[in-house]
Amino acid sequence: MRLGPDITRIAALLGEPARANMLAALLGGEALTAGELAREAGITAQTASGHLAKLEAGGLLVRRRQGRHSYFALAGEDVAEAMEQLVGLADRAGHQRTQPGPKDPALRKARVCYDHLAGDAGVAMLDALIAQGRIADHDGALALTDQGRGFAREFGVALDDRGRRPLCKACLDWSVRRSHLAGVMGAGLLQRIYALGWARRIEGTRVVQFSAPGLVSFERTFARIP
Amino acid sequence: MRLGPDITRIAALLGEPARANMLAALLGGEALTAGELAREAGITAQTASGHLAKLEAGGLLVRRRQGRHSYFALAGEDVAEAMEQLVGLADRAGHQRTQPGPKDPALRKARVCYDHLAGDAGVAMLDALIAQGRIADHDGALALTDQGRGFAREFGVALDDRGRRPLCKACLDWSVRRSHLAGVMGAGLLQRIYALGWARRIEGTRVVQFSAPGLVSFERTFARIP
DNA sequence: CCGACGCTTCGGTCGCGGCCGAAGCATGCC
DNA sequence: GGCATGCTTCGGCCGCGACCGAAGCGTCGG
Numbered sequence: 336m337r338l339g340p341d342i343t344r345i346a347a348l349l350g351e352p353a354r355a356n357m358l359a360a361l362l363g364g365e366a367l368t369a370g371e372l373a374r375e376a377g378i379t380a381q382t383a384s385g386h387l388a389k390l391e392a393g394g395l396l397v398r399r400r401q402g403r404h405s406y407f408a409l410a411g412e413d414v415a416e417a418m419e420q421l422v423g424l425a426d427r428a429g430h431q432r433t434q435p436g437p438k439d440p441a442l443r444k445a446r447v448c449y450d451h452l453a454g455d456a457g458v459a460m461l462d463a464l465i466a467q468g469r470i471a472d473h474d475g476a477l478a479l480t481d482q483g484r485g486f487a488r489e490f491g492v493a494l495d496d497r498g499r500r501p502l503c504k505a506c507l508d509w510s511v512r513r514s515h516l517a518g519v520m521g522a523g524l525l526q527r528i529y530a531l532g533w534a535r536r537i538e539g540t541r542v543v544q545f546s547a548p549g550l551v552s553f554e555r556t557f558a559r560i561p
Numbered sequence: 562m563r564l565g566p567d568i569t570r571i572a573a574l575l576g577e578p579a580r581a582n583m584l585a586a587l588l589g590g591e592a593l594t595a596g597e598l599a600r601e602a603g604i605t606a607q608t609a610s611g612h613l614a615k616l617e618a619g620g621l622l623v624r625r626r627q628g629r630h631s632y633f634a635l636a637g638e639d640v641a642e643a644m645e646q647l648v649g650l651a652d653r654a655g656h657q658r659t660q661p662g663p664k665d666p667a668l669r670k671a672r673v674c675y676d677h678l679a680g681d682a683g684v685a686m687l688d689a690l691i692a693q694g695r696i697a698d699h700d701g702a703l704a705l706t707d708q709g710r711g712f713a714r715e716f717g718v719a720l721d722d723r724g725r726r727p728l729c730k731a732c733l734d735w736s737v738r739r740s741h742l743a744g745v746m747g748a749g750l751l752q753r754i755y756a757l758g759w760a761r762r763i764e765g766t767r768v769v770q771f772s773a774p775g776l777v778s779f780e781r782t783f784a785r786i787p
Numbered sequence: 788c789c790g791a792c793g794c795t796t797c798g799g800t801c802g803c804g805g806c807c808g809a810a811g812c813a814t815g816c817c
Numbered sequence: 818g819g820c821a822t823g824c825t826t827c828g829g830c831c832g833c834g835a836c837c838g839a840a841g842c843g844t845c846g847g
Contacts, residue, residue, distance in 0.1 A: 347576030
């Protein structure tokens with residue numbers, strides 16, 4: 336039983352530390368230049384160039400040339416999801432030792448996961464949306480309720496459901512070990528949180544930093560008791 | 562940004578052709594001996610032994626010693642899912658060349674995916690269950706309806722929802738490229754299909770072979786128009 | 788037009804890891 | 818006990834691929 340489309344081609348790409356580090360750096364969702372990725376992975380530019388070419392050929396990255404720079408980004412959300420999936424296997428496997436996820440408290444509190452909110456804040460937000468009846472949890476599968484659609488409209492999230500991307504999707508949070516909200520709704524909420532000035536991305540990291548009044552508003556909006 | 566629980570440890574395990582072939586052989590869901598896996602991968606017993614030890618240490622396989630045999634099986638459904646996920650990336654990436662999935666028509670028609678039905682028959686079954694109102698499709702996330710629970714009872718599927726495994730779960734079919742049904746319900750339905758004599762596993766393969774009368778019953782039960 | 792800068796290509800070195808032959812253990816059958 | 822069978826351990830060979838230095842090619846700025 337050979338697997339038709341070779342699974343090893345992809346897995347081997349992810350299996351090299353240097354490449355994995357570059358991909359991890361791109362989990363933030365924004366494109367980075369070849370040089371930045373080289374520094375991120377701790378290798379020279381020419382080595383990185385080779386790796387990046389392979390990742391592009393493997394369909395995991397997309398390249399955008401701009402002047403004398405090559406910008407790279409993940410080829411799609413599914414790449415990020417596959418990586419999270421592997422992380423899930425990885426820390427179930429070596430299930431002893433340290434606590435899961437990043438040490439940095441700020442990262443555990445609120446971070447971006449590709450394009451949606453993760454960490455304590457992300458998990459709390461999903462909990463609240465379910466408690467408020469805005470999202471229904473069917474055996475771990477999430478669906479937006481009618482009430483939830485109304486909330487999205489009020490809150491200013493445009494739900495473009497023409498694409499094939501699901502509106503709501505549970506994404507296992509690898510620090511908290513519970514689900515947070517991905518999908519169109521998850522991405523839209525984070526965009527609004529930025530737009531309302533409740534929080535902002537810390538440059539060059541995945542940390543999402545809430546302002547003091549922003550946090551109050553966030554907690555009021557996403558309170559477990561409506 | 563280092564990924565805490567090392568993703569490369571797992572990916573590197575999956576990235577070696579010999580190991581991937583052994584894992585693929587175990588996708589059928591049943592345990593195989595070390596020797597069988599060695600033959601499957603086309604390597605000698607001693608090489609296989611080394612690989613299997615690594616896969617066990619990595620938490621991807623579980624070993625059960627029985628007499629002078631070592632039986633290996635996938636450590637869990639999540640391992641199978643991660644592999645399917647990677648297959649998905651793999652054939653989106655090299656999206657040219659051949660048609661996706663296995664060449665063997667029997668495999669495309671009906672096969673087992675770990676413990677549930679996949680292939681044309683699996684996809685058709687899920688389509689029917691949705692059309693019949695027994696499963697609800699919320700933005701690609703599946704949930705069993707009350708009517709569906711009644712059907713499960715009549716059909717003879719015991720729904721043990723005490724475990725953490727979801728009742729219904731969409732699993733992307735890598736030959737048809739549409740979803741079929743996984744989860745407790747998916748596994749239970751396949752068991753009943755076997756028990757009713759509608760179909761049986763072809764020894765040593767993932768092919769599910771329907772009998773002539775069994776196929777009629779299957780198509781009548783899972784007809785798109787109730 | 789020239790130098791600075793960033794990315795890529797080329798060649799060569801080196802180490803990790805897969806692989807097998809041979810030997811070592813355990814189990815099961817006679 | 819003696820032998821066959823199946824798995825595992827050990828040791829050594831070998832090739833693939835990561836890595837870097839140096840050089841080549843494009844773009845940007847003066």
